[in-house]
Amino acid sequence: QAKQSGRATHRFFTSELQEKALERLKIERLLRKAVENQEFELYYQPQVDLRNGRVIGCEALIRWNHPGMGQVSPARFIPVAEHSNLIIEIGDWVIREVCRQAKRWQDQGLRLKVSFNVSARQFMRPAELLQVLRGALDDTGVTPSLLEIEMTESLLLDPHGLGTVLDEIRALGIHLALDDFGTGYSSLSYLRRFPIDILKIDRSFVSDSDKNEDDAEMVKTIIGMAHNLKMSLIAEGVETAGQASMLTEYGCEVAQGYHYSRPMQVAAFETLLQQRPPHGGQS
Numbered sequence: 137q138a139k140q141s142g143r144a145t146h147r148f149f150t151s152e153l154q155e156k157a158l159e160r161l162k163i164e165r166l167l168r169k170a171v172e173n174q175e176f177e178l179y180y181q182p183q184v185d186l187r188n189g190r191v192i193g194c195e196a197l198i199r200w201n202h203p204g205m206g207q208v209s210p211a212r213f214i215p216v217a218e219h220s221n222l223i224i225e226i227g228d229w230v231i232r233e234v235c236r237q238a239k240r241w242q243d244q245g246l247r248l249k250v251s252f253n254v255s256a257r258q259f260m261r262p263a264e265l266l267q268v269l270r271g272a273l274d275d276t277g278v279t280p281s282l283l284e285i286e287m288t289e290s291l292l293l294d295p296h297g298l299g300t301v302l303d304e305i306r307a308l309g310i311h312l313a314l315d316d317f318g319t320g321y322s323s324l325s326y327l328r329r330f331p332i333d334i335l336k337i338d339r340s341f342v343s344d345s346d347k348n349e350d351d352a353e354m355v356k357t358i359i360g361m362a363h364n365l366k367m368s369l370i371a372e373g374v375e376t377a378g379q380a381s382m383l384t385e386y387g388c389e390v391a392q393g394y395h396y397s398r399p400m401q402v403a404a405f406e407t408l409l410q411q412r413p414p415h416g417g418q419s
């Protein structure tokens with residue numbers, strides 16, 4: 137399959153490039169409308185305490201429900217949104233929606249952390265990012281420490297002025313997580329230099345860790361390093377019971393992945409919460 141498409145790419149290089157550009161333009165045009173028509177929805181994927189199986193939080197993941205195309209994966213439209221700066225508007229919507237939802241859960245007496253993804257493009261406009269965060273906190277009244285921003289390592293490569301905005305976000309009470317950790321180039325000094333609370337071990341290491349010794353070693357090393365730096369850990373992409381028990385053995389605290397649940401609509405996620413109440417929950 138891969139080889140075949142590789143050959144095809146070679147043969148039809150120009151037309152494939154054109155096709156890609158057209159697809160990008162099409163998505164960009166539809167995305168503009170999607171922002172106006174509010175075609176976005178947040179799904180939530182539980183994060184589970186490995187020691188007792190309780191849901192302690194969740195990650196908000198955006199979905200685009202297009203009337204004609206159906207659901208479009210973020211892998212397909214987020215890069216286009218980033219390229220065209222539509223990610224700013226979409227990202228602002230995500231922030232406000234997450235704060236509203238987190239506050240609803242808080243009002244139900246649940247102690248549930250909600251993490252959400254913030255694009256490097258949003259960090260490139262720090263004043264606007266802070267303004268939207270402050271606005272959403274003020275409007276909803278949600279407790280900021282229930283919120284967690286996920287950013288990628290690539291952001292740390294361009295650290296000019298980054299420390300300041302991260303400090304200001306931390307000062308609001310919002311926690312900071314480094315997403316897809318291990319795939320980028322961040323060095324130990326970056327981890328010390330920036331106020332990062334949580335490392336999310338990338339799912340590529342986790343999914344192969346029960347088959348591949350190098351990946352298992354990598355996971356072990358990241359866990360040890362995070363502990364030494366007094367950072368919390370979340371393992372992404374946990375798909376099997378074997379991976380979960382290996383992570384527990386290595387001392388990882390929290391896991392997220394299909395083994396527990398796929399990302400879900402709010403209603404389904406709330407049903408799951410009733411079955412596995414987080415601390416502070418009713419039952």
Ligand code: C2E
Pocket residue numbers: 181196197198209210211214227230252253254255286315316339372373374375392393394395399
């Ligand atoms: P991410 O932030 O690393 O999110 C985790 C992705 O892994 C999600 O894909 C999730 O559905 C998937 N996943 C979770 N558990 C498993 C598992 O056990 N196995 C496998 N194979 N996959 C698992 P999703 O929802 O398609 O999102 C893809 C990426 O799109 C995200 O990666 C994130 O980079 C981006 N994204 C999603 N929502 C937003 C958003 O609101 N804003 C921004 N800027 N980016 C977003």
Ligand code: MG
Pocket residue numbers: 195252253286315
């Ligand atoms: Mg994420």
Ligand code: MG
Pocket residue numbers: 315316336338372
């Ligand atoms: Mg991730």
Ligand code: MG
Pocket residue numbers: 316339
């Ligand atoms: Mg990822």
